[in-house]
Amino acid sequence: xxxxxxxxxxxxxxxxxxxxxxxxxxxxxRFAHEFDPQPFHLDDQQAQGTFFAGLAASGWQTSAITMxxxxxxxxxxxxxxxxxxxxxxxxxxxxxxxxxxxxxVVSVAPSRSRPDRGMVVLECITANQRGEAVQRMTSKVxxxxxxx
Amino acid sequence: xxxxxxxxxxxxxxxxxxxxxxxxxxxxxRFAHEFDPQPFHLDDQQAQGTFFAGLAASGWQTSAITMxxxxxxxxxxxxxxxxxxxxxxxxxxxxxxxxxxxxxVVSVAPSRSRPDRGMVVLECITANQRGEAVQRMTSKVxxxxxxx
Numbered sequence: 345x346x347x348x349x350x351x352x353x354x355x356x357x358x359x360x361x362x363x364x365x366x367x368x369x370x371x372x373x374r375f376a377h378e379f380d381p382q383p384f385h386l387d388d389q390q391a392q393g394t395f396f397a398g399l400a401a402s403g404w405q406t407s408a409i410t411m412x413x414x415x416x417x418x419x420x421x422x423x424x425x426x427x428x429x430x431x432x433x434x435x436x437x438x439x440x441x442x443x444x445x446x447x448x449v450v451s452v453a454p455s456r457s458r459p460d461r462g463m464v465v466l467e468c469i470t471a472n473q474r475g476e477a478v479q480r481m482t483s484k485v486x487x488x489x490x491x492x
Numbered sequence: 493x494x495x496x497x498x499x500x501x502x503x504x505x506x507x508x509x510x511x512x513x514x515x516x517x518x519x520x521x522r523f524a525h526e527f528d529p530q531p532f533h534l535d536d537q538q539a540q541g542t543f544f545a546g547l548a549a550s551g552w553q554t555s556a557i558t559m560x561x562x563x564x565x566x567x568x569x570x571x572x573x574x575x576x577x578x579x580x581x582x583x584x585x586x587x588x589x590x591x592x593x594x595x596x597v598v599s600v601a602p603s604r605s606r607p608d609r610g611m612v613v614l615e616c617i618t619a620n621q622r623g624e625a626v627q628r629m630t631s632k633v634x635x636x637x638x639x640x
Contacts, residue, residue, distance in 0.1 A: 379556035381563060382571045395573055395634065403574055404559050408527035408552045415529060423530045425543055426551055428580040486543065 348421040350490035351462045354452050362413035362445040367401060369439040375405040388439075400436035406443070406479045407431060410470045413445040418466075425486040427463070432480050442473040450482070454489065461488050496569040498638035499610045502600050510561035510593040515549060517587040523553040536587075548584035554591070554627045555579060558618045561593040566614075573634040575611070580628050590621040598630070602637065609636050 369388070376385035380402035383390040388399040414424055437443065447468045454462040464487045470479035517536070524533035528550035531538040536547040562572055585591065595616045602610040612635045618627035 375556075379560045381560070384571065395570060402556075402559065404552070404556045408523075408550075408556065411550065411552050412527045412529070422543060423532065426581070428578075430576075430578050432576040433574070 348419045349487075350421050351452065351454060351464070351487045352490055354449050354464055354487065356449050356451060358449040360417050360447045362417035362447075365409045365413055365443045367405075367409065367437060367439065367441050367443060369399060372399060372401045372405065372439055375408075376402055379404060396436055399439055401438070401441075403431075403433040403437075403479070406433060406437045406470060407481070409443055410445050410468060410479055410481065413443065413470075414447065414468065417445065418447060420485070420487055421490070422486070422488045426483050427486060428484040430482040434477050434480060437472070437478045441478070443470055443478065445470050452487075459489065460491075461486060463487065496567045497635075498569050499600065499602060499612070499635045500638055502597050502612055502635065504597050504599060506597040508565045508595045510565035510595075513557045513561055513591045515553075515557065515585060515587065515589050515591060517547060520547060520549045520553065520585075520587055523556075524550055527552060544584055547587055549586070549589075551579075551581045551585075551627070554581060554585045554618060555629070557591055558593050558616060558627055558629065561591065561618075562595065562616065565593065566595060568633070568635055569638070570634070570636045574631050575634060576632040578630040582625050582628060585620070585626045589626070591618055591626065593618050600635075607637065608639075609634060611635065 384394040384396040385402050391399045447466045450465040450467050452464050464485050466483045468481045469477050471477050532542040532544040533550050539547045595614045598613040598615050600612050612633050614631045616629040617625050619625050
């Protein structure tokens with residue numbers, strides 16, 4: 345995919361598959377130190393006695409990696425600009441996981457007041473190398489309309 | 493606040509106010525390079541002609557900083573472990589913004605099947621130095637019950 349996509353190019357059911365992001369212990373700990381400094385995200389030994397029973401990535405790191413993968417796989421004109429998201433993490437992301445995002449267009453709604461744009465709802469599933477969902481996200485994104 | 497909080501310690505309406513995080517251009521560009529490499533998050537000049545009309549932080553960076561501020565202000569026993577969130581970004585976070593999070597307990601529900609825990613719903617507002625909300629989040633978090 346080299347061309348950018350406008351509102352008219354998107355149809356309910358369209359699917360986009362991202363590239364991959366391989367996550368390792370160093371990335372998990374670095375992110376956690378900056379944004380989510382809790383024992384289960386910082387140290388495998390300390391994580392053993394917690395809810396996660398071993399080192400797990402911050403859910404927000406899974407979200408940030410999902411965004412990285414979306415930016416590379418969803419060539420919307422004007423960029424990928426989210427307005428509202430609903431996110432759940434059905435299971436933890438672990439060191440060694442290789443993440444991939446599959447995005448499906450759920451709705452396409454032209455704006456009534458702004459003829460140059462609309463809103464698109466995407467269902468984005470972030471899965472690990474075993475195909476298990478580590479994040480489910482419904483995202484409402486801005487989408488511009490091709491002129492003419 | 494030095495003691496950790498258990499499910500029994502939380503009441504609807506309880507409020508927690510975080511410390512502050514001052515965001516600058518360097519942090520915004522560094523995060524964007526890693527997770528959200530789009531012109532409006534990478535370069536102030538390129539951002540001028542976009543929807544944001546100037547450099548703006550990735551929404552996911554605002555979320556990650558919110559988590560950092562929550563970890564410092566919400567001393568839940570067992571940690572701050574989110575299961576499901578609903579997030580919107582009413583306006584962009586900009587270089588120079590100083591963020592602060594106010595969290596309010598919306599509901600407290602003991603688990604029926606697991607007597608040692610429950611779920612707490614929090615409304616977390618991330619505001620800038622002018623008191624304008626840059627993120628609104630409803631977050632369902634795991635909370636452990638004090639024994640005995």
